[in-house]
Structures are given as C-alpha cells and as structure tokens.
Amino acid sequence: MAKVSSEQLGTEPIGRLLIKQAVPASIGILVMSLNVLVDSIFVGNWIGSIAIAAINVVLPVSFFIAALGMAIGIGGSSIISRALGSGDKEKALRTFGNQITLTLLVTISMVVLGLYFINDLIPAFGGKGSIFDPAKVYYTIVLYGVPFLALCMMGNTVIRAEGKPKFAMVAMIIPSVGNLLLDYIFIYILDWGMHGAAWATTAGYLLCFSYILYFFLSKNSELKIGVTHFVLNNSILKEIGSLGFVTLARQAVTSVIYLLLNNILFSLGGEALVAVYAIIGRMLMFALFPVFGVTQGFLPIAGFNYGAAQYDRVKESIYTAIKYAALVATLVFVGLMVFPEFFTDLFLSNRTDLLEEEIRTNAFVMQHAPTAMRLVFAATPIIALQLIGAAYFQAVGKAIPALLLTLTRQGFFFIPLILLLPNFLGELGVWLSFPIADVLATTVTGLYLRNEIKARLISR
Numbered sequence: 001m002a003k004v005s006s007e008q009l010g011t012e013p014i015g016r017l018l019i020k021q022a023v024p025a026s027i028g029i030l031v032m033s034l035n036v037l038v039d040s041i042f043v044g045n046w047i048g049s050i051a052i053a054a055i056n057v058v059l060p061v062s063f064f065i066a067a068l069g070m071a072i073g074i075g076g077s078s079i080i081s082r083a084l085g086s087g088d089k090e091k092a093l094r095t096f097g098n099q100i101t102l103t104l105l106v107t108i109s110m111v112v113l114g115l116y117f118i119n120d121l122i123p124a125f126g127g128k129g130s131i132f133d134p135a136k137v138y139y140t141i142v143l144y145g146v147p148f149l150a151l152c153m154m155g156n157t158v159i160r161a162e163g164k165p166k167f168a169m170v171a172m173i174i175p176s177v178g179n180l181l182l183d184y185i186f187i188y189i190l191d192w193g194m195h196g197a198a199w200a201t202t203a204g205y206l207l208c209f210s211y212i213l214y215f216f217l218s219k220n221s222e223l224k225i226g227v228t229h230f231v232l233n234n235s236i237l238k239e240i241g242s243l244g245f246v247t248l249a250r251q252a253v254t255s256v257i258y259l260l261l262n263n264i265l266f267s268l269g270g271e272a273l274v275a276v277y278a279i280i281g282r283m284l285m286f287a288l289f290p291v292f293g294v295t296q297g298f299l300p301i302a303g304f305n306y307g308a309a310q311y312d313r314v315k316e317s318i319y320t321a322i323k324y325a326a327l328v329a330t331l332v333f334v335g336l337m338v339f340p341e342f343f344t345d346l347f348l349s350n351r352t353d354l355l356e357e358e359i360r361t362n363a364f365v366m367q368h369a370p371t372a373m374r375l376v377f378a379a380t381p382i383i384a385l386q387l388i389g390a391a392y393f394q395a396v397g398k399a400i401p402a403l404l405l406t407l408t409r410q411g412f413f414f415i416p417l418i419l420l421l422p423n424f425l426g427e428l429g430v431w432l433s434f435p436i437a438d439v440l441a442t443t444v445t446g447l448y449l450r451n452e453i454k455a456r457l458i459s460r
Contacts, residue, residue, distance in 0.1 A: 009163050009304035010085060014316045018297055018324065024169035025160070026293025041346050042183045043197050047134075050361065051194060052347065053271055054134035056278035057127040057262060060255035061139065062146050065110045067251030069103045069150025073157035074299075075244025078397055079236070080161040080223075081300050085307030089222075091236075097229025098236045099154055107150040114143050126262025131271055137194040145202030148209040155212040160300050162222055167215055174211050179204035242399040246390075246406050253410045260418060261430065268427050272364035279347050279369050280376055287336060287377070290328035294321055295387045302395035315457040318392055318449070325384030333380040340370035368427070375431035379438035386438070389445035393452075405448060409441035 009017065043051045076099040083092040114121065118139060127135040152171065159168040179200050186196030215221055258281075265273040298321040305313040336343070344366060386409060393402035414437035421429030 009081075009301055010308045010310060010313070014301070014313060014320050017301055018294070018317065018320050020297075021160070021165045021301060022294045022297030022321075022324065024165035025296035026290045027169050027173070030289045030293070039179060039183055039197070039201070042180075042187060046187045047193055047197070050130055050271060050275070051134050051197070052278045053275045054127065054131050054194065055138055055197070056258070056274065056281060057122060057125045057131055057135045058139040058142065059281075060125050060258035061114055061121055062142050062149075064251055064255045065107055065114065065143075065146045066149045066153055067248055068106050068110060070153035070157065071244035071246075071248035071251070072099050072103050072106070072240060073154035073244075074247045074394065075240040075242070076154075076236075077157040077161035077300070078243050078303050078395055079239055080158060081303030081395070082307030082397060084161070084222075085304040093223055093225050093229050094233055095236050095240070096158055096223045097225045098232055098240065099158065100151070100225075101230045101232055102237065102240065103150055103154045104147070107147040111143055111146055115140070125259050126266055126274055128266060129271060131274070134194045138198045141195065141198035142201050145205040148205040152205065152208040152212055155216065158223065159212070159215060159221075160296065161303070163300060163304075164215075164220065165297065167220060171208055171212050171215070175204035175208035178207040239397075243394060243397060243402070246394050246399060246402045249403055250406045250410065253407060253415070257410060257415065257418075260415065264418060264422055264430060265427075268422065268430075269364070269368075272361045273368070273427065275361055275365050276369045276372055279344060279365065280372055282347070283336070283343060283373060284376070287332045288329070288380070288383075290332070291325045291384055291387060294325040294328070294384070295391050297321075298388060299391055299395045302392055303397075306396040311457045314396070315453060318388065318453065321388045322384050325388060326381065329384050330381040333377060336377045336380070337374055340373040341366075343373065344369040372427075372431045375428075376434040379435035379442075382442045383438055385449070386442040386445045389449040392449065401448065401452075405445050408444050409437050413437040413440045 012020075043055060076095045079095045080092045083089070083095065118136065122132060122135050122139060152175070156168050156171050159165075159171065182200035182203050183197065186192045186200050190196060192199070216223065261277055262274055265277050269276075298317060301317045302314055305311075305317065347365075386405075390402060390405040390408075393399075393405060414433055417433035417437055418430055421433055423429070425432065
C-alpha cells in the first residue's frame with residue numbers, strides 16, 4: 001500500500017476524497033457484515049435456528065462492551081482529525097495514548113461484571129426457554145475476547161483519522177475471513193456446535209488486534225507514542241468522553257432495544273418470533289453496509305477540514321456524502337423489497353434430520369420474516385440524511401447536538417413506538433415501528449442540519 005498523508009484530507013477534491021475514504025470503509029463493513037450474515041447462515045444450517053436466536057440474545061452485551069472501545073475511538077479520533085488539521089501533532093499523540101489506556105481499563109472492568117452477572121443478563125435479554133443454554137455457552141467464550149474487539153474498534157477509527165482507509169479496511173477483513181474459516185473447521189468438521197461458533201468469533205478478534213498492533217508499530221502510522229502519552233489527561237479524557245458518549249449512548253440504546261424486542265417478540269410468538277428478529281437484525285447490519293461506509297468515510301474529511309477552518313469543504317462534504325449514501329440506500333431498498341424470501345431462506349436449514357421443534361420454527365420464520373423485512377426496510381432510502389447529519393456534529397466536536405440527533409431515531413421515537421404499537425397491532429406493530437421512527441428522525445435531523453449549515457458554514 002502506498003503511504004498516504006493525512007494532509008490529503010484537506011487538499012483533494014471532495015468527491016474523489018469521499019470515494020477513496022468510503023469505498024475501503026464500505027468494503028471493510030461489507031466483509032464484517034458478511035461475516036455476521038454467513039456466520040448466522042452456518043449456525044442456522046449446522047446447529048439450528050434456535051442457535052441463531054441464542055447468538056442474537058448475546059449480541060447486546062458483547063456489542064455494548066465493544067462499543068465502549070468504539071466510543072473511545074470515535075471520540076478520540078474526532079480530536080485527532082482536528083488536531084492533525086490544525087497542525088497540533090502532540091495533542092494527537094496524547095489523545096491516542098489516552099484512548100488505549102482508557103479502553104483497557106473500561107472494557108476489562110465490564111467483562112468482569114458481565115461474567116459475574118451472567119445468569120441474570122442472559123434471561124433479561126430474552127435468553128429464555130430452550131435459548132438459555134446455547135446462549136450461555138456462546139456468551140461465556142465470546143466475552144473473553146471482547147476487550148480485544150474493543151481495542152480493534154478503537155484502533156480502526158484512529159487509522160481512519162490518520163487518513164489510512166485501506167489499512168482500516170484490511171483490519172476489518174482479517175477477523176471476518178478468519179472467523180468464517182474457523183466456523184467451517186470448528187462447527188462443520190470438528191462438530192463443536194455453539195462452542196465452535198464462539199471460539200471462531202473470539203479467534204477473529206485476536207487476529208484483528210494483531211494486525212492493528214502491527215500497523216501502529218510499523219512505519220505506516222504517523223502516531224508514534226511514548227510511555228508518557230499513556231498517562232491519563234483530564235482535559236483530553238473530558239473531550240473524549242463528551243464526544244464518545246454519543247457512540248456509547250447509541251449502542252446502549254441499541255442494547256436496550258434488543259432487550260425490549262427480544263422480550264416483546266418472545267411474549268408474542270416465542271422462540272420462533274425471536275428467530276425472525278435475529279434474521280432481520282442480521283440484514284440490518286449487512287444490507288446497509290454501503291451507507292455506513294459513506295458515513296465512516298465522511299467523518300475524517302469533515303473533522304480535518306473543520307479543524308483547518310476550510311468550511312466550504314465541510315459543507316461540500318456534507319452534501320456529497322448525503323447524495324452518495326442516499327443512492328446506495330435506494331439500491332438496497334429495491335433489492336430487499338423484491339427478494340425478501342430469498343434472503344430469509346438463506347438462514348434456514350434444509351437438513352432432513354431436524355428435530356420437530358426446529359421444523360416448526362423454520363416454517364414459522366419462512367412465513368413471517370419476508371413481510372417483516374419489507375416493513376422494517378420501508379424507509380431505507382431516506383436514512384442517509386439522518387446518519388450523515390448526526391455524524392457531522394460528532395466529526396466537528398459538537399457533542400450535545402450529535403448526541404441528541406443520534407438518539408432521535410432509536411431513543412426518542414423507536415422505543416416509545418415498540419412499547420405502544422404492539423399493544424394494539426401485535427407483531428405488526430413491532431415491524432411498523434421501524435419505518436415510522438426512520439421518517440420522524442430524518443425529518444428532525446434534516447431541519448437541524450439545514451439550520452446549522454446556514455448559521456455556521458455559509459456565514460463564515
């Protein structure tokens with residue numbers, strides 16, 4: 001890979017720069033999403049649909065702890081992007097060192113707590129009935145690897161802040177490919193069942209960590225930190241915390257949503273309906289990868305140019321990112337509206353030796369998931385505005401509006417809807433909550449972003 005300087009974030013044409021940043025990010029997210037998707041397909045076909053539901057129960061806890069690393073990473077990377085843009089490299093180094101120390105302290109503490117309260121957390125997140133035992137197996141093994149995942153999430157955002165999207169892409173691809181290969185060995189060949197799925201996932205985290213460690217120790221990274229940079233600095237911690245809290249709050253709300261949905265759906269249709277949501281959840285992670293890729297590519301561009309006081313480039317990056325993300329979101333929408341049965345069928349086993357319970361679950365899922373998928377993704381073409389709008393405020397260091405706009409969809413609109421609508425519409429109310437929340441959140445974000453551009457960017 002050719003060496004890339006962070007200064008190019010402030011000089012290259014925005015359209016070309018966004019493509020250079022977004023394409024590697026999209027590929028990396030695609031591979032990670034495919035990993036989750038194919039992993040679920042492997043688990044569903046080789047272990048069973050109840051196993052998919054078990055993994056879905058565990059995800060909120062492990063993702064929340066991993067999100068601590070991502071929150072520290074994105075919060076610190078916003079500081080690093082702006083520091084590099086303004087020429088303050090020492091601040092960038094101190095920030096990176098503080099990110100590492102903070103990630104280790106926080107995530108290890110959370111893992112200890114997560115293991116201690118294991119028998120309470122799994123049922124709370126919907127791991128009831130026949131789901132509990134496989135969920136406990138998966139949860140216990142994966143949790144040991146989560147601190148490495150947190151360091152990977154943190155390090156990946158810093159790599160992007162340096163303007164090195166291709167290296168960040170490779171860091172996302174390595175654990176995904178490793179996990180899938182190990183899935184085949186551990187589950188299919190060695191027949192380790194849920195133990196195999198869990199160990200394959202944990203090994204993938206270790207592979208990712210190894211590559212990111214290599215990157216920062218090599219000549220490819222501009223951030224060469226010393227021992228003194230690891231010493232926690234109150235002002236830097238405060239800034240990392242205020243900006244990182246946006247990401248953490250989003251993931252915390254996501255975990256709450258998993259908890260609520262798994263329990264609401266279990267009460268409406270038992271394990272089978274939880275399995276339907278597990279498939280929908282995988283598609284939400286997979287299908288929107290190009291939109292998330294554009295958002296990831298947008299962050300360092302907006303942050304660097306805002307730090308360099310190049311406000312016309314910031315404004316141009318907002319409009320360009322929304323246009324690109326809206327285009328790919330529309331393509332995703334069309335595919336899911338036309339082929340929901342095809343995507344559902346991928347997750348279901350065709351084995352002839354299935355237990356009667358698995359056969360009934362598969363039939364239920366095939367009947368309910370396609371309709372649910374169409375409803376959940378009904379407002380997909382407009383979500384680009386909401387994602388880019390919220391990301392802008394985080395990129396430029398405006399923590400409060402970033403937090404509020406990030407929480408509009410899931411916290412302010414979606415949670416009240418899923419608590420209210422199922423009481424009147426049952427299962428249909430759950431699925432309708434998704435597009436209604438998307439429309440409301442996008443409207444609020446669009447109005448707020450328009451006012452921000454007029455007041456802060458055009459007038460400068």
